[in-house]
Amino acid sequence: MAKLTINGKDVEAAAGTNLVEAAKQVGVEIPVFCYHPKLSIAAQCRMCLVEVEKMPKLVPACQTPVAEGMVVKTDSERVKTAQAGVMEFLLLNHPVDCPICDQAGECALQDYYMVYDLTGSRSTVGKVHKPKVQDIGGGVVLDSERCVMCSRCVRYFDEITGDAQMGFFNRGDRVEVSIFPDSPLHGEYCGNVVDLCPVGALTWKDFRFKCRVWFLEKAASVCPGCARGCNVTVEHNEGKVFRLKPRDNEAVNQCWMCDEGRASYKFVNEGRLLDPVVREEKKGVTTETLSSQRSEERKAYVKKEEAKAGSREPHTRKAVVVTWERALAVAAEQLVKVVATKGGAAIGVVLSPQATLEDNRAVVRFAADHLGVTAFYMGGRLDGEGDAFLRLADKNPNRAGVLAALEMGAVARGLAARTADDVVADVESGKLSALIVMGNNLPVSPDARARLVSAAARLDAVIVMASNRSELVDAATVALPSATFAEKEGTFVNAMGMHQKLRRGIALVGRALPETQIVQKLAAKMGFDFRPAREASAASPATAAPGAH
Amino acid sequence: MIRVREKYGDRMTALESSYLTETLKGLSITLRHFLENTLTRKNTVTLNYPEEKKPYPERFRGLHRLMKRDDGQVRCVACMCCATVCPAHCIKIEAGEHDDHRIEKFPIEFSIDWLRCVYCGLCVDACPCDAIRMDTGEHPKPQIDRNGFLTTKIDLMKLGGPSVAVQGGVRPDNGEG
Numbered sequence: 114m115a116k117l118t119i120n121g122k123d124v125e126a127a128a129g130t131n132l133v134e135a136a137k138q139v140g141v142e143i144p145v146f147c148y149h150p151k152l153s154i155a156a157q158c159r160m161c162l163v164e165v166e167k168m169p170k171l172v173p174a175c176q177t178p179v180a181e182g183m184v185v186k187t188d189s190e191r192v193k194t195a196q197a198g199v200m201e202f203l204l205l206n207h208p209v210d211c212p213i214c215d216q217a218g219e220c221a222l223q224d225y226y227m228v229y230d231l232t233g234s235r236s237t238v239g240k241v242h243k244p245k246v247q248d249i250g251g252g253v254v255l256d257s258e259r260c261v262m263c264s265r266c267v268r269y270f271d272e273i274t275g276d277a278q279m280g281f282f283n284r285g286d287r288v289e290v291s292i293f294p295d296s297p298l299h300g301e302y303c304g305n306v307v308d309l310c311p312v313g314a315l316t317w318k319d320f321r322f323k324c325r326v327w328f329l330e331k332a333a334s335v336c337p338g339c340a341r342g343c344n345v346t347v348e349h350n351e352g353k354v355f356r357l358k359p360r361d362n363e364a365v366n367q368c369w370m371c372d373e374g375r376a377s378y379k380f381v382n383e384g385r386l387l388d389p390v391v392r393e394e395k396k397g398v399t400t401e402t403l404s405s406q407r408s409e410e411r412k413a414y415v416k417k418e419e420a421k422a423g424s425r426e427p428h429t430r431k432a433v434v435v436t437w438e439r440a441l442a443v444a445a446e447q448l449v450k451v452v453a454t455k456g457g458a459a460i461g462v463v464l465s466p467q468a469t470l471e472d473n474r475a476v477v478r479f480a481a482d483h484l485g486v487t488a489f490y491m492g493g494r495l496d497g498e499g500d501a502f503l504r505l506a507d508k509n510p511n512r513a514g515v516l517a518a519l520e521m522g523a524v525a526r527g528l529a530a531r532t533a534d535d536v537v538a539d540v541e542s543g544k545l546s547a548l549i550v551m552g553n554n555l556p557v558s559p560d561a562r563a564r565l566v567s568a569a570a571r572l573d574a575v576i577v578m579a580s581n582r583s584e585l586v587d588a589a590t591v592a593l594p595s596a597t598f599a600e601k602e603g604t605f606v607n608a609m610g611m612h613q614k615l616r617r618g619i620a621l622v623g624r625a626l627p628e629t630q631i632v633q634k635l636a637a638k639m640g641f642d643f644r645p646a647r648e649a650s651a652a653s654p655a656t657a658a659p660g661a662h
Numbered sequence: 663m664i665r666v667r668e669k670y671g672d673r674m675t676a677l678e679s680s681y682l683t684e685t686l687k688g689l690s691i692t693l694r695h696f697l698e699n700t701l702t703r704k705n706t707v708t709l710n711y712p713e714e715k716k717p718y719p720e721r722f723r724g725l726h727r728l729m730k731r732d733d734g735q736v737r738c739v740a741c742m743c744c745a746t747v748c749p750a751h752c753i754k755i756e757a758g759e760h761d762d763h764r765i766e767k768f769p770i771e772f773s774i775d776w777l778r779c780v781y782c783g784l785c786v787d788a789c790p791c792d793a794i795r796m797d798t799g800e801h802p803k804p805q806i807d808r809n810g811f812l813t814t815k816i817d818l819m820k821l822g823g824p825s826v827a828v829q830g831g832v833r834p835d836n837g838e839g
Contacts (some may be wrong), residue, residue, distance in 0.1 A: 121692075208765075211738045211741075211790075212741030212743065212790045212791065213737050213740075213741060213766050213767040217741075244761055245764075245766065245768055246763040322740070322757040322759060322767055323756065323757075323758065325741075325742045325746065327746065328742075328746075
């Protein structure tokens with residue numbers, strides 16, 4: 114430990130800590146462009162120059178480790194002059210096209226200009242122009258003019274992904290950061306350079322021009338893309354999610370995130386099941402009466418489905434949009450009938466590792482305690498690709514949570530979750546005559562799914578709680594719209610067993626409800642005294658890492 | 663010193679309480695105004711709208727218009743500054759990527775709800791590229807339903823004209839920038 118003073122404030126910092134981090138401890142902000150805690154020190158932007166007593170020149174704070182008795186000044190006249198000088202150089206050739214720049218609002222140049230510069234340009238010669246709007250692959254758009262040559266992106270590809278995809282080209286005021294010729298950005302972690310870029314030189318194609326950042330509201334959440342459970346911020350506006358950004362958590366994702374995860378919000382905005390739908394028996398072929406689903410996309414989908422229907426047993430149920438009250442009444446009636454005639458063993462419950470721990474626990478308790486269900490299955494998404502950095506092959510954020518929910522509700526009774534393939538087998542063999550499904554789809558092959566859908570038409574009840582439309586939803590006797598991760602509070606348990614909280618972002622879409630509430634209402638309809646466990650998180654094993662939110 | 667005399671009630675004289683002379687007095691005033699206004703129109707306060715129009719105050723802004731570039735395209739670059747500053751939230755802009763890289767961003771749709779607008783002019787102050795102006799001096803025309811007041815980009819551009827401001831600063835026309 115070394116004791117030093119920064120702007121007259123006493124600081125005690127571990128040996129090796131640099132001045133930027135030491136200053137942060139006492140709330141002194143030292144402006145930086147090129148410094149990033151996860152990357153090597155370049156000390157090339159010179160924005161962090163500070164005055165240290167007994168040193169003849171100003172020193173870059175990012176590169177200067179703390180030393181015993183050091184006296185640092187970050188607000189002296191010399192430092193201020195240096196900062197203004199650096200800003201003047203950076204803005205010399207900057208196009209100042211903030212009106213069309215996506216970074217505006219979260220741009221280091223803009224923010225620092227207001228604090229450290231705030232003067233006009235003294236230059237009388239024209240600006241150096243460089244190529245704009247370059248699609249450099251990986252979903253990243255490069256604008257060379259806006260670049261401040263901090264080299265964060267270059268160092269990221271050198272040091273974090275290790276495949277050195279970017280570099281500096283040319284010299285002097287003609288210098289440009291770019292990719293190598295004929296080698297567009299590739300790999301699964303390109304989006305991180307957009308977060309790293311302190312200015313608008315690198316922008317994210319998916320988010321480009323969609324929303325100005327100052328309109329975005331933020332909710333701390335967990336990425337629903339895979340079992341890693343990267344901590345993210347859901348950034349949304351007017352009921353629409355615009356992007357996911359990584360949130361720092363040393364124990365899970367540090368400050369990174371994969372590109373697949375960045376795209377994993379899309380199902381929140383598109384193709385949602387908005388209303389409860391009941392399929393009424395034997396009223397002819399499928400008729401789409403869903404008021405909220407009249408889009409072109411939907412029409413095309415229905416047409417395709419109808420064409421497909423020729424090859425398999427046509428639906429003999431008609432979809433009708435109903436009120437929650439009616440949908441729950443129909444679902445309750447169907448379940449009561451099955452329980453009365455065939456018993457709870459004839460009901461299969463598919464749990465969803467896409468839903469929260471609390472939702473799964475509510476469904477397990479409802480099914481096991483009140484319906485006498487013994488057959489629980491694991492739903493979710495099929496496995497995908499994984500790698501050694503962040504991505505895991507299990508594309509479900511809460512598999513461990515489903516197992517935890519079962520442990521509390523069903524394992525005590527000697528029950529265990531079986532796979533989704535077992536659902537298909539058990540439905541086809543006639544073991545099950547009713548299904549309660551959480552989630553949009555089952556993690557089975559398309560062939561098995563088609564068989565399940567056609568077999569489902571013969572079941573007494575198929576009650577699906579889904580957030581998005583799917584074949585399974587279309588085959589359901591009762592489809593209940595459920596909320597996505599962005600619309601509810603809850604817990605995901607990641608592959609490392611860490612319990613991580615989701616915070617609600619957008620309001621519930623359409624008439625969707627969280628599964629916990631759906632089950633609660635359904636139980637009330639059936640006349641059970643059912644309360645979802647409130648003590649949920651407290652009772653679960655204390656495996657949450659200190660950094661987990 | 664002010665001398666105050668107390669007066670109790672307004673007793674009418676016999677002539678007044680007959681009402682006859684007072685009624686005739688009143689009618690003569692009415693008749694005088696009638697003749698004055700029909701013959702001279704010297705003291706009339708009403709206007710024969712729409713043949714006659716009262717000039718608006720000099721600083722009346724009127725409806726917005728979207729200005730055009732030299733080639734007739736919209737000047738707006740969809741920076742959303744106007745939509746951000748608008749206290750009535752009446753401006754809706756949908757931004758898109760322009761084929762021309764020198765323009766880069768443009769509004770696919772730009773609509774103003776003239777019923778919501780409070781005509782404060784903050785959008786004009788906020789605009790960095792002289793794309794929106796409120797200088798038509800016109801008020802919205804009556805419509806038969808509310809949607810009629812939701813004015814789209816096309817209609818706003820019809821009111822607009824070219825601007826002499828340099829769009830986006832001076833740039834070399836070498837296709838580089």
